[in-house]
Amino acid sequence: MRQTNTARIGLVALLVLSAVVIGGIFAPGALARDAGTDTTSEGETTATPIHDGETVSMTTTTAQNFTFDVTRGEAFTLTATLDASTSSFDDITISVYDGNGTEVGALSGGDNPASTNILMEDFDAKAGDVAEANQTYTVRVTEEGEKEKQYDLTLETHRLDQYDPDESPESATVVDSNATIDAAAANYDDDHYAVNLTAGDELEIDVVSDVHDREWYEQVSVTAPNGEDVALDDYNESFVAEQNGTYIVEVGFEPAATMDPSLDSAAYTLELDHSPVKKSEDPPVADPEPPEDGTENDSCP
Numbered sequence: 001m002r003q004t005n006t007a008r009i010g011l012v013a014l015l016v017l018s019a020v021v022i023g024g025i026f027a028p029g030a031l032a033r034d035a036g037t038d039t040t041s042e043g044e045t046t047a048t049p050i051h052d053g054e055t056v057s058m059t060t061t062t063a064q065n066f067t068f069d070v071t072r073g074e075a076f077t078l079t080a081t082l083d084a085s086t087s088s089f090d091d092i093t094i095s096v097y098d099g100n101g102t103e104v105g106a107l108s109g110g111d112n113p114a115s116t117n118i119l120m121e122d123f124d125a126k127a128g129d130v131a132e133a134n135q136t137y138t139v140r141v142t143e144e145g146e147k148e149k150q151y152d153l154t155l156e157t158h159r160l161d162q163y164d165p166d167e168s169p170e171s172a173t174v175v176d177s178n179a180t181i182d183a184a185a186a187n188y189d190d191d192h193y194a195v196n197l198t199a200g201d202e203l204e205i206d207v208v209s210d211v212h213d214r215e216w217y218e219q220v221s222v223t224a225p226n227g228e229d230v231a232l233d234d235y236n237e238s239f240v241a242e243q244n245g246t247y248i249v250e251v252g253f254e255p256a257a258t259m260d261p262s263l264d265s266a267a268y269t270l271e272l273d274h275s276p277v278k279k280s281e282d283p284p285v286a287d288p289e290p291p292e293d294g295t296e297n298d299s300c301p
């Protein structure tokens with residue numbers, strides 16, 4: 001009886017939760033209120049702290065919340081692993097919310113990467129992200145079905161490289177147009193670099209790494225000062241600037257996490273090679289014809 005009630009209440013809670021999520025972000029504390037108000041389950045009323053390198057083991061029938069602290073620029077990964085002897089495939093999910101209640105941790109790829117940060121492989125659910133500020137995150141581990149589940153939740157944090165967080169164009173690392181940058185990326189990490197160019201400059205971009213060994217490949221994209229995507233020459237990944245201003249170079253690895261569910265990171269070297277606009281290729285300026293003798297007749301009768 002109680003299990004049935006719990007499941008029904010859980011469904012109502014889930015619907016409320018979904019409505020709030022669809023509305024945008026949680027109000028701070030919404031997670032705890034949602035979980036705790038109507039249910040008899042003790043586990044949902046509190047969030048259990050979890051620390052770097054720690055594995056928390058749970059035996060439960062309900063969704064559980066956990067919290068952890070991360071400093072700006074640190075990467076974190078979360079893995080929930082079901083006990084295969086007491087659980088069945090496809091019945092656990094992880095959702096991660098930042099200090100504002102916004103869902104984060106989305107792994108690239110998947111059917112709907114904007115709304116899911118869940119990756120199922122065997123009995124694992126995973127999420128990862130790079131913290132853009134010092135803050136406390138909330139993790140919600142949700143189980144499908146009414147049967148009691150046993151799982152281990154593990155948190156790992158580390159710094160991928162000295163430039164993180166450079167997760168958005170706004171937080172891009174400013175680099176010289178001739179630069180060699182040693183960094184690291186993962187499928188939950190976004191790296192942006194800002195380069196100032198003059199119209200007519202050519203920029204050649206090379207990303208060197210050994211990720212081909214694991215069947216990943218580098219993915220480079222460039223955004224112009226006007227916000228438009230820049231078409232890159234496929235063979236040597238270069239382009240000629242059409243405007244003066246700041247270009248954003250984004251570097252990452254593919255394929256999507258759904259095809260490579262590891263939360264591994266890999267080192268890469270970004271090499272930028274800048275060829276300034278040649279004088280002879282300066283944009284033609286309408287040369288005013290100097291008057292021959294200063295008395296050119298430019299008036300009409």
Ligand SMILES: [Ca+2]
Pocket residue numbers: 160161163164183184185186189190191
């Ligand atoms: Ca990085």
Ligand SMILES: [Ca+2]
Pocket residue numbers: 130163164165166167189190191192
């Ligand atoms: Ca990054």
